[in-house]
Amino acid sequence: MARRGVLGNLTDKEVGRTAGFCALLCGPGGTPVWTRHRRAPDLVPRVCGWLEERGFERLWVSDPVLGFGVGAHRYAGEPRPLPSGERMLTFVGYDTFVGYDTLG
Numbered sequence: 241m242a243r244r245g246v247l248g249n250l251t252d253k254e255v256g257r258t259a260g261f262c263a264l265l266c267g268p269g270g271t272p273v274w275t276r277h278r279r280a281p282d283l284v285p286r287v288c289g290w291l292e293e294r295g296f297e298r299l300w301v302s303d304p305v306l307g308f309g310v311g312a313h314r315y316a317g318e319p320r321p322l323p324s325g326e327r328m329l330t331f332v333g334y335d336t337f338v339g340y341d342t343l344g
Contacts, residue, residue: 247274247275247276247283247287248275248276248277250329250330251330252281252283254329254330255276255283255286255287255290256286256290257328257329258328258329259287259290259291259294260290260294261322261328261329262291262294262296262313262315263294263295263296263315263317263320264320264321264322264323265322266315267315267319268315268316268317268318268319269314269315270314270315271299271312271313271314271315272291272296272312272313272315273310273311273312274287274309274310274311274312274313275308275309275310275311276308276309276311277307277308277309278304278306278307278308278309282304282309284301284304284309284311287309287311288301288311288313291311291313292313294317295315295316295317295318296313296314296315296316296317297313297314297315297316298311298312298313299312299313299314300312
């Protein structure tokens with residue numbers, strides 16, 4: 241069975257956009273737990289960077305040798321308003337990822 245994770249159901253561009261919304265959805269101490277595959281290009285380090293640039297502190301990220309990424313970051317910033325009328329993310333289907341079913 242294929243493994244993708246929560247952020248694996250998003251295009252790379254959407255992963256960055258979603259990371260940006262995390263700070264708008266969390267109050268101080270809020271902790272998103274996220275998942276992402278480790279196939280090339282491995283975005284796990286970038287996801288960590290995007291969250292940390294937005295005021296999150298890394299609590300834990302799984303070891304790359306496992307082949308999948310799981311992370312937890314705690315929001316240390318101040319609450320920010322969530323803008324109305326903006327799209328946070330768009331989930332995509334398996335057909336978007338060329339050759340995905342063969343990666344197992």
